[in-house]
Amino acid sequence: MHIKELVLDGFKSFGRKTRIPFYEDFTVVTGPNGSGKSNIIDGVLFALGLARTRGIRAEKLTDLIYNPGHAGDDAGRGGGTKEASVTVVLDNSDGKLDRSQVVNAAGSDDVGDVSEIRVKRRVKETDDNYYSYYYLNGRSCNLSDIQDLLAQAGITPEGYNVVMQGDVTEIINMTPYQRRGIVDEIAGVAEFDAKKEDAFGE
Ligand code: ATP
Ligand code: MG
Numbered sequence: 551m552h553i554k555e556l557v558l559d560g561f562k563s564f565g566r567k568t569r570i571p572f573y574e575d576f577t578v579v580t581g582p583n584g585s586g587k588s589n590i591i592d593g594v595l596f597a598l599g600l601a602r603t604r605g606i607r608a609e610k611l612t613d614l615i616y617n618p619g620h621a622g623d624d625a626g627r628g629g630g631t632k633e634a635s636v637t638v639v640l641d642n643s644d645g646k647l648d649r650s651q652v653v654n655a656a657g658s659d660d661v662g663d664v665s666e667i668r669v670k671r672r673v674k675e676t677d678d679n680y681y682s683y684y685y686l687n688g689r690s691c692n693l694s695d696i697q698d699l700l701a702q703a704g705i706t707p708e709g710y711n712v713v714m715q716g717d718v719t720e721i722i723n724m725t726p727y728q729r730r731g732i733v734d735e736i737a738g739v740a741e742f743d744a745k746k747e748d749a750f751g752e
Pocket of ligand 1 (some may be wrong): 583
């Protein structure tokens with residue numbers, strides 16, 4: 551399974567709806583400093599709900615909404631409702647996730663063609679509050695539904711699907727015991743350790 555396309559709309563520096571294609575084996579994003587390369591990765595973390603664990607670069611969720619004043623020209627952000635959304639389109643043409651798994655997670659039969667898994671997250675800011683929504687193939691659902699589904703495809707919040715800046719150095723400086731934890735994560739054992747601990751806790 552791989553990311554086929556990313557659609558950013560009002561997210562960070564992407565004030566206009568932007569589609570970014572990803573290829574099956576290798577995609578490189580290049581551009582000058584500050585042009586938004588890392589914002590693309592932040593978009594993936596945001597949409598898949600991995601933001602908290604993998605260090606997205608924002609203090610609060612609403613900082614992720616496109617702000618025309620960000621580049622320094624003091625235009626500021628006007629009042630009223632503002633929103634950002636990111637859609638991660640995953641290629642599921644190999645059927646890694648079957649239809650019933652997707653239907654189950656979405657809580658609806660109406661998920662369209664599951665050869666594509668579309669995970670969308672939207673954050674909306676009003677004058678005094680903000681709201682966050684998740685969608686799976688167009689159906690509104692909870693983050694935990696999406697996370698359970700993605701876990702079945704080997705994508706977990708603590709997983710190493712994303713190697714962030716500094717991760718390599720961190721891994722080198724770990725104790726062997728800590729490093730073993732990474733192997734457990736990748737092998738999928740850690741998930742059961744966590745569930746076991748939760749169960750004992752209850
Ligand atoms: P580098 O090569 O230095 O790593 P980069 O291409 O990774 O650069 P990013 O960090 O992705 O660049 O982008 C930073 C830019 O995003 C900055 O110019 C910043 O002003 C802009 N930016 C961040 N948040 C917002 C926002 N909410 N609204 C508008 N622009 C934003
Ligand atoms: Mg960068």
